[in-house]
Amino acid sequence: MKIDRLELRLLKLPLVHFFETSFGRIYDKHFVLIRVEGDGAAGWGECVAEQDPYYSSETNETVWHIVTEFIAPRVLGTSFSHPREIYAALKPIRGHNMAKAAIEMAAWDLYARVCRQPLSTALGGSRGRIASGVSVGIQDSLDQLGDKIERELAAGYRRIKVKIKPGWDIDAVEMIRSRFGPIPLMVDANAAYTAADALHLAQLDRFDLMMIEQPLEYDDVMDHVQLQKEIATPICLDESIHTGDIARDAIAAKACRIINIKPGRVGGFSQAIAIHDFCESQGIPVWCGGMLESGVGRAHNVALASLPNFTLPGDLSPSARYWERDIVVPEWTMAADGMVDVPLHAPGIGVEVDVGRIDDLTVRREVLSL
Ligand code: OSB
Ligand code: MG
Numbered sequence: 001m002k003i004d005r006l007e008l009r010l011l012k013l014p015l016v017h018f019f020e021t022s023f024g025r026i027y028d029k030h031f032v033l034i035r036v037e038g039d040g041a042a043g044w045g046e047c048v049a050e051q052d053p054y055y056s057s058e059t060n061e062t063v064w065h066i067v068t069e070f071i072a073p074r075v076l077g078t079s080f081s082h083p084r085e086i087y088a089a090l091k092p093i094r095g096h097n098m099a100k101a102a103i104e105m106a107a108w109d110l111y112a113r114v115c116r117q118p119l120s121t122a123l124g125g126s127r128g129r130i131a132s133g134v135s136v137g138i139q140d141s142l143d144q145l146g147d148k149i150e151r152e153l154a155a156g157y158r159r160i161k162v163k164i165k166p167g168w169d170i171d172a173v174e175m176i177r178s179r180f181g182p183i184p185l186m187v188d189a190n191a192a193y194t195a196a197d198a199l200h201l202a203q204l205d206r207f208d209l210m211m212i213e214q215p216l217e218y219d220d221v222m223d224h225v226q227l228q229k230e231i232a233t234p235i236c237l238d239e240s241i242h243t244g245d246i247a248r249d250a251i252a253a254k255a256c257r258i259i260n261i262k263p264g265r266v267g268g269f270s271q272a273i274a275i276h277d278f279c280e281s282q283g284i285p286v287w288c289g290g291m292l293e294s295g296v297g298r299a300h301n302v303a304l305a306s307l308p309n310f311t312l313p314g315d316l317s318p319s320a321r322y323w324e325r326d327i328v329v330p331e332w333t334m335a336a337d338g339m340v341d342v343p344l345h346a347p348g349i350g351v352e353v354d355v356g357r358i359d360d361l362t363v364r365r366e367v368l369s370l
Contacts, residue, residue: 001111002079005037006072006103010060010364013294015322020138022165022192023054029292029322032063033358036106043110044353046297047102048264055190055239055291056218056265058098064366066099072368075103083107084270097242097267104268105300113348119299120342120350123269125306129339133159133313134321135188135290138168142175149176156338158313159184159210165192170200173207184313188213191239195223198230210312211236211258221246224255236260238289243267244274251282258312260289263304264297272304280309290315295328299349302332306342316340327357 013029020026032047049058070093080086086104093100112122134157139145149160162172164187176185186209193201193215201215211234216223218239228235236258241247243266250256259279263272279286288305291297298316305314318334319326326332328351334340343350 001039001081001083001107001114002077003036003038003075003107003110004077005367005369006076007035008064008067008366009033009358009362010064011294011327011358011361012363013323013327013361015292016320016324018137019292021163022138022190024052029294030060031294032060032067032102033294033296034067034102034106036103036110038110039114041110041113043106043108043113044296044349045102045104045106045109046293046300047098048262048291048293048297049098050291056098058096062096063099063102066093066096067103068366068368071099071103075107076368077370080107083111087267087270098264101264101266101268104270105263108269109300109348116347118342118344118346118350119303119348120306120344123273123303123307125303125342126308127306127310128342128344130302130305130310130316130342131158131313132316132334132338132340133157133161133287134317135161135315136163138163138165142172145172146175146179149180153180153183156334156336158338159186161186161188161213161315163187164189166197170203173204173209177207182208184210186210186213186236188238189215191216191218195226198227201227202231205232209233213260214238214240221250221253221255224250225253228254228256234258238262238265241266241275244271244278247275248278251279251284257284259284259286261286261304262289262291263300264291265289269304273307276307276309285309285311287312288314288316290317292322294323295319295326295332295351296349296353298332299328299343299351302340302342303349313338325357327354327361328352329354
């Protein structure tokens with residue numbers, strides 16, 4: 001395959017409801033959408049970098065810079081026999097996994113379309129439906145949190161994840177357990193605690209949570225090793241797992257018992273599949289995380305989550321939970337039993353980008369070609 005044209009757009013898409021994590025509240029999603037063209041077809045990718053360097057050090061601005069100055073020259077006009085070669089070709093560029101992933105995943109879509117295969121098939125997927133979990137942000141009150149969870153359970157979600165931070169943790173989980181009983185429940189701290197909080201976090205053990213996601217620093221592995229010895233709740237790492245090598249080290253050191261794979265965080269599908277395969281060989285279950293993606297990034301996540309070791313529900317909600325109107329047709333929906341269908345009857349990502357819609361949302365655009 002050979003990419004001969006690359007288009008970047010910065011889009012601003014308003015959220016239906018604000019989303020609050022331990023690093024703040026957002027009302028709109030600003031993200032970079034990528035279109036690659038080559039071999040007579042086109043592929044789409046969505047970058048998971050955000051406006052601010054809070055979840056990760058990358059931002060939409062750094063992505064623009066790295067894609068236009070460093071990634072595009074290495075990809076445009078280069079012959080690859082398979083998109084899995086792209087990550088290795090970008091090795092001279094250190095870090096910037098989200099920028100790399102956006103291009104790599106667009107290339108996988110292009111490749112799958114050229115081969116007339118669903119993306120899920122190209123990735124090695126084996127599942128036709130994905131169990132969906134919901135990520136519930138920090139609310140203004142516990143009552144509001146309880147009401148929100150009640151609605152999400154009624155919608156059919158297979159598990160509830162709540163965001164926690166110091167001051168919004170034990171009481172929130174206690175309220176949920178007393179109001180809803182033994183539902184599949186987990187928490188995500190987005191690195192809001194330190195090693196000194198072990199005793200505090202051990203108070204979560206009595207609630208039988210599926211896991212606690214990323215309690216400590218975004219770049220830490222070793223403090224998580226110690227914490228996992230001090231708490232019974234399984235630790236799941238998200239932010240800490242930037243590469244296949246770190247996943248291997250974290251598992252060997254017993255820093256976590258579960259891994260959240262976000263292809264955008266680890267540099268794309270080749271690394272996501274490598275982490276998936278290694279975790280499978282070690283008996284570590286994985287699930288597909290979300291970054292409030294539009295319908296394009298969601299398509300990539302759904303395809304990835306069809307691989308066999310994605311045995312836990314992913315953060316894969318339907319379009320309507322995030323957007324008044326998504327940028328793809330058809331929009332993503334979830335069945336009443338909390339399952340999302342993997343598109344298996346169309347090549348590539350399986351949904352079409354609504355170009356009129358993205359034109360309306362585009363705040364910046366650049367085209368690079370040979
Ligand atoms: O930590 O998983 C996270 C959203 C933005 C940044 C980080 C995270 C999240 C979510 C959203 O939890 C999950 C979703 O996309 O539904
Ligand atoms: Mg997380």
